[in-house]
Amino acid sequence: MARRKRPQETDLFDVEEKIVEIDVQAEMEGAFLEYAYSVIYSRALPDARDGLKPVQRRILFAMDELGLRPDKAHVKCSRVVGEVMGKYHPHGDTAIYDAMVRMAQPFTMRLPLVDGHGNFGSLDDGPAASRYTEARMAPAALLMTASLDESTVDYVPNYDDQLYQPEVLPAAFPNLLVNGASGIAVGMATNMPPHNLVEVIGAARHLIANPEADLEALMRFVPGPDLPLGGRIVGLDGIRDAYETGRGSFRTRATARIENVTPRKKGIVVTDLPYLVGPEKVIEKVKQLVQAKKLQGISDIVDLTDRSKGLHLVIEVxxxxxxxxxxxxxxKMTPMEESFGINNVALVDGQPRTLGLKQLLQVYVDFRTDVVRRRTGHRLGKKQDRLHLVEGLLVAILDIDEVIQLIRAAEDVATARTRLMQVFDLSEIQANHILDLQLRRLTKFSRIELEAERDDLLREIERLEALLADEQLLRRQVSDELAEVAKEHGTPRRTVLLESDGQSSGMPSAGAGAQTARGGAGLEVADDPCRVLLSSTGLLARTTTDEPLGSGGRRSKHDVIVAEVLATARGHVGLVTSAGRVVKLSVVELPTVPPTADAPSLSGGVPLSAFVDLPPDERALTLCTLTGEGPGLALGTAQGVVKRVNPDYPGNKDAFEVVSLKDGDRVVGAVELTTGEESLVFVTTDAHLLHFSASLVRPQGRTGGGVAGVKLSAGASVVSFTAVEAGRENVVVTVAGSAGSPAGTQTGTVKVTDMWAYPAKGRATGGVRCHRFLRGEDALVLAWAGAAPPRAASGNGVPVELPETNDKRDGSGTPAVAPITSVG
Structure with a gap:
């Protein structure tokens, strides 16, 4: 017998079917477009304003909300990942942690935004799990989130409309150019290399001051990318294309030098690898090629990398x-040379665009100007609100007895508030603040404090209102803040830019094959005359001719040449250091730079660190020949000693001493004499100049300690030692500033004076005064004497304009347009 159904029961098959027919093609198109839109705008592409993808922005915002400042302790990365995933980024924890790891890797980002503690991976290995690592914000991350609480950017709801997150971070520096970006979206991708912070900010400030600046002017500041681990970039045409159109490519090459591994065996020492290439990848590829007999001439490859020396890969030949x-x-055959394709795609006003260098800088400058404008308006409102309260308090304190009597007579707070507003003509906010006033504030001293605060507020309000009213003043404020960021967080350039392959003349091409490698007789470099150049930023190169550089050749496109010696392509030159040593350098290993009509570009030079490792307290001064001919070297020390060195240099030593220095002394200048009749010029920190003939100094052997050169007053030292030739138009450049601040950290005042204005004096005398100090100046921080016209440069090699010649030998200088670190 069948069971009777209860009223609420139904059969599954009794429900009426509702089938909706859809077009599969339309549904797929709609779903794909939604997916593509999500990937492009919410995952893969950075915003051109702050240079961050959404996940990176949310990580920094969450860390800022958690208070993970650089002065706080590290916390587990899993905690940060959970905070980001739960509140702002509803995606997988792996994606969030990978983005966080990348922001902490110094070999990936030029200016890391996360300070990692633990195993955050290497070029060859991945990081440890998030439960094992810890992190906090890096100092640069504070620049990204600074003034978030001052209404500088708009906030948008998070994924579930429960919280709010910033649409973009204020970004106090151009992060997109400095740290680069990479990402693959749907139908488009971005791949941007890192750049040097000081150079990018210099270009941004130039664009602020000169809105019509062209690409050539901006590339004076940003000649090319600056990769985190250095290396070399070969070929600059692709970089210029990228800066102009947003698309281009360049080759990154490892930094390698040839050394004696043993007394009878040569080896190739690799100290830098291309961007994001690890040593294990190179070792594995070399071993594969050697085993397959595609690469000959290598007996062994050893990785001697450690924390003290850094990357040190030795390939025995x-x-x-x-x-x-x-x-x-x-x-040619290994990852020691890689190609990097630039594709500057970023979001501008919510739309993906391909941008050149000027467009990238312009978007950032406009955004940062708007941030500073909004921040100024917010601060103005706060100051005005506080002034309103202070004025109310001053009214109350002036008639405090009446105020107290009125409050005591009132039946309740509302009545007291109303009577205060009526009797003293106060606003409701002022009346409430007076009612909350503590009795201990009712003193004479409190009144003085309030009056002082009122005056300060009035001045600050006037300044902020002027800032908002003047667009030029606002842009100048943006420029000044960028300069402060560069001063605090900037680092020297690490990557060498080579115009071409950097091969020596006669070097075989990459396609020469294994057969041409054996037997060096057919591969010798022609021993042609050339000139070796040293720039103010420490770049070495050689020209393809021995023709002397004229006045136009004294300055390169991005640097100032401070030393120039005649040599041959297969010869050697000496590097004179502040420790009184000469270090031998092989000319054939230097890259060649063609002398153009106006100047050779030392952007194709190689840093000294690629050839010689100098201690931190030893500085390279100049170059000299090692031929054993001529009148030799002249050296001047900080303690006023002068020495002429006989050119009998040992030919079997890679480094040797040319002066015996006293304790605490150092060489401040050296020059190779051509006639022995030049005038030797001393300039001291207390602004005295002495010059006398080199013939008054008797040449000594290498072990000699020199003789008295200039008489120093108490507390003074020598800031410059040079030599000038008679019969030429010579000038003296002096830069005054504050003692204790090294050259390049302050602008100071600069003066250019004809050399004839200073009379010659005897050796070991005090000389004559050469610069009058202004208020705030108490020392010369830089000086130079040589043939006109002089050329000056800042720390990153950008030329600095010098003033016109001043006939007054002891006159004061004029303010420099930028800090000067070298003159040549």
Whole structure:
């Protein structure tokens, strides 16, 4: 017998079917477009304003909300990941942690935004799990989130409309250019290399001051990318294309030098690898090629990398093989040379756009100007609100007895508030503040404090109102803040830019093959005359001719040449250091730079660190020949000693001493004499100049300690030692500033004076005064004497304009347009 159904029961098959027919093509198109939109705008592409993808922005915002400042302790990365995933970024924890790791890796980002503690991976290995690592905000991250609470940016709801998050971060520096970006969206991708913070900010400030600046002017400040681990960039045409159109490419090459591994065996020492290439990847590829007999001439490869020396990969070359040719094969067949494709795609006003260098800088400058404008308006409102309260308090304190009597007579707070507003003509806010006033504030001293605060508020309000009213003043404020960021967080350039392959003349091409590597006789570099150049930023190069550089050749496109010596392509030159040493350098290993009509560009030079490791307290001064001919070197020390060195240099030593220094002394200048009749010029920190003939100094051997050169007053030292030739138009450049502040950290005042204005004096005398100090100046921080016209440069090699010649030998200087670090 069948069971009777209860009223609420139904059969599944009794429900009426409702089938909705849809077009599969339309549904797929709609779903794909929604997915593509989400990937482009919410995941893969950075915003051109702050240079961050949404996940990166949310990580920094969450860390800022958690208070993970650089002065606080590290916390587990899993805690940060959970905070970001739960509140702002509803995606997988792996994606969030990977983005966080990348922001902490110093080999990935030029200016890391996360300070990681633990194993955050290497170029060859991934990081540890988030439960094992810890993190906090890096100092640069504070620049990204600074003034978030001052209405500088708009806030938008999070994914579930429960919280709010910033649409963009205020970004006190151009993060997109400094740290670069990479991401693959749907139908588009972005790939941007990192740049040097000081150079990018210099270009941004130039654009602020000159809105019509062209690309050539901006590339004086940003000649190319600056990769986190250095290396070399070969070929600058692709970089210029990228800066102009947003698309281009360049090749990154490892930094390598040829050394004696053993007394009878040569080796290739690699100290920098291309961007994001690890040593294990190179070692594995080299071993594969050697086993497959595609790469010959290598006997062993050893990784001697450690924390003190950094990357140190030694590739031993078999006897009978040309090391230069083996190195060229390594560049061709291994990851020691890689190509980087630039694709500057970023979101501008919510739309993906391909941007050149000027467009990227313009978007950031406009955004930062708006941030400063909104911040100024917010601060103005706060100051006005506080002034309103202070004025009310001053009214109450002036008639305090009447105020107290009125409050005591009132039946309740509302009545007291109303009577205060009527009797003293106060606003409701002022009346409430007076009612909350503590009795201890009713003193004479409190009144003085309030009056002082009122005056300060009035001045600050006037300043803020003037800032909002003047667009030029506002842009100048943005420029000044950027300069402060560069001063505090800037670092020297690490990547060398080569106009071409940087090969020596006669070097075999990469396609020479293994057969040409064996037997160096056919691969010798022609021993042609050339000139070796040293720039103010420490770049070395050689020209393809021995023609002397004229006045136009004294300055390169991005640097000032401070030393120039005649040599041959297969010869050697000496590097004179502040420790009184001469270090031998091989000319054939230097890259060549063609002398153009106006100047050779040392942007294709190689830093000194690629050839010689100097201690931190030893500085390179100049170059000299090692031919053993001529009148030799002249050296001047900080304690006023002068020495002429006989040119009998040992030919079997890589480094040797040329002066015996006293304790605490150092060489401040050196020059190679050509006639022995030049005038030697001393300039001291207390602004005295002495010059006398080099013939008054008797040449000594290398172990000699020199003789008295200039008489120093108490507390003074020598700031410059140079030599000038008679019969030429010579000038003296002096830069005054504050003692204790090194050259390049302050602008100070600069003066250019004809050399004839200073009379010659005897050796070991005090000389004559050469610069009058202004208020705030108490020392010369830089000086130079030489042939006109002089050229000055800042710390990153950008030329600095000098004033016109001043006929007054002891006159004061004029304010410099930028800090000067060198003159040549």
């Amino acid at each position: 078999k006897t009978g093989f040309n090391p230069e040719a083996v190195l060229e094969q390594l560049y």
